[in-house]
Amino acid sequence: MKKNVKLLDLVRQYGGIRDEIAAAIGEVMDSQYFILGPKVEKFEEAVASYCGTGHGIGTASGTDAILLALMALEIGPGDEVITTPYTFFSTVSSITRLGATPVMVDIDPATFNISPERIEEAVTERTRAILVVHLFGQTAEMDTITKIAESKGIHVVEDACQSIGALYRGRQAGSMGIAGCFSFFPSKNLGGFGDGGMVVTSDAELAARIRMLRVHGGKERYYHDVVGINSRLDALQAAVLLVKLRYLDGWSARRRGNAEYYDGRLSLVGGIEPPAVAEGCVSIYNQYVIRARDRDGLKAFLAGEGIGCEVYYPVPLHLQRCFSFLGGRKGDLPESERAAEETLALPVYPELEREEQDYVIDRITAFMSR
Numbered sequence: 095m096k097k098n099v100k101l102l103d104l105v106r107q108y109g110g111i112r113d114e115i116a117a118a119i120g121e122v123m124d125s126q127y128f129i130l131g132p133k134v135e136k137f138e139e140a141v142a143s144y145c146g147t148g149h150g151i152g153t154a155s156g157t158d159a160i161l162l163a164l165m166a167l168e169i170g171p172g173d174e175v176i177t178t179p180y181t182f183f184s185t186v187s188s189i190t191r192l193g194a195t196p197v198m199v200d201i202d203p204a205t206f207n208i209s210p211e212r213i214e215e216a217v218t219e220r221t222r223a224i225l226v227v228h229l230f231g232q233t234a235e236m237d238t239i240t241k242i243a244e245s246k247g248i249h250v251v252e253d254a255c256q257s258i259g260a261l262y263r264g265r266q267a268g269s270m271g272i273a274g275c276f277s278f279f280p281s282k283n284l285g286g287f288g289d290g291g292m293v294v295t296s297d298a299e300l301a302a303r304i305r306m307l308r309v310h311g312g313k314e315r316y317y318h319d320v321v322g323i324n325s326r327l328d329a330l331q332a333a334v335l336l337v338k339l340r341y342l343d344g345w346s347a348r349r350r351g352n353a354e355y356y357d358g359r360l361s362l363v364g365g366i367e368p369p370a371v372a373e374g375c376v377s378i379y380n381q382y383v384i385r386a387r388d389r390d391g392l393k394a395f396l397a398g399e400g401i402g403c404e405v406y407y408p409v410p411l412h413l414q415r416c417f418s419f420l421g422g423r424k425g426d427l428p429e430s431e432r433a434a435e436e437t438l439a440l441p442v443y444p445e446l447e448r449e450e451q452d453y454v455i456d457r458i459t460a461f462m463s464r
């Protein structure tokens with residue numbers, strides 16, 4: 095029988111925490127304190143303590159978290175930042191927005207994360223930072239990347255927007271570089287009721303600089319030391335996120351359970367390759383991404399069967415029109431390009447039921463064995 099299985103169904107999650115959320119939002123409304131303030135500070139402290147970093151600085155989005163971290167490191171024209179093309183747009187746009195040059199290098203086909211070997215080859219005397227992305231909920235190979243950065247005297251910034259709570263050899267995503275950036279976009283594992291983001295860092299000086307930059311570049315209102323931006327987390331988001339943070343690890347564990355269930359069954363289906371988890375990594379599965387033979391055919395078929403699935407990402411960023419000035423050509427980064435052609439994200443959210451997963455598996459099997 096046909097079922098409707100969404101890629102993500104936030105209504106189910108909300109159903110379980112409705113009253114707590116209403117109470118938390120009620121407190122903010124009663125206080126009429128909306129921008130930054132005590133709720134935001136409490137949430138910043140909670141996330142910093144969750145990550146084991148000394149500081150958390152709430153921002154208006156994950157995109158701004160990345161932008162502010164790079165701004166605070168004074169990255170600008172003439173500087174190169176090494177990153178991956180197989181990521182969400184704003185990883186790379188944050189670099190170009192500052193006039194710096196993104197140097198995109200290829201990914202490890204097993205994990206979809208940036209390849210440390212390719213990083214090493216790309217370092218020049220202009221390289222200022224490596225902007226690492228922990229894609230789909232799994233951290234990149236941080237030991238090797240950190241070693242390269244240390245030996246060359248460059249920063250590591252983590253785009254951990256998809257990976258809050260993911261572990262790398264016991265360490266939290268976002269806590270391993272000079273700064274870690276999170277997004278609280280609703281579809282992330284820790285999602286607000288709108289946009290939101292945060293930078294975490296253990297560097298007090300950097301934290302102070304980001305705090306200043308997010309409020310137009312001044313410590314004291316109307317006195318501006320540098321030209322900053324307006325990018326603040328608001329109290330309503332912080333109230334919602336404080337409630338949800340308590341559930342985060344439980345939700346991520348359920349995603350892992352769902353992923354394991356898929357892994358076991360989909361590995362038996364010809365033409366399907368379940369995602370790999372690298373040694374030492376604990377994934378939070380923001381997305382469960384398979385490779386499939388005839389990916390586009392499978393996607394269309396599943397859509398027709400009522401199954402939500404999505405391609406992350408159809409065009410690697412070195413081939414985006416807006417970045418054509420960087421001179422990227424098809425064939426430059428073959429693994430990223432192949433991933434863009436072969437991958438498909440399946441529903442994996444915590445409230446997904448076994449019968450729904452069975453339906454997804456059954457329909458994939460039916461298509462692949464035609």
Ligand SMILES: *Cc1c(COP(=O)(O)O)cnc(C)c1O
Pocket residue numbers: 155156157158181182184185227253255256276277278279289290291
């Ligand atoms: C979601 C995301 C961002 C941007 O976050 P927003 O909050 O939507 O601005 C940046 N990088 C990655 C890898 C993301 O997944």
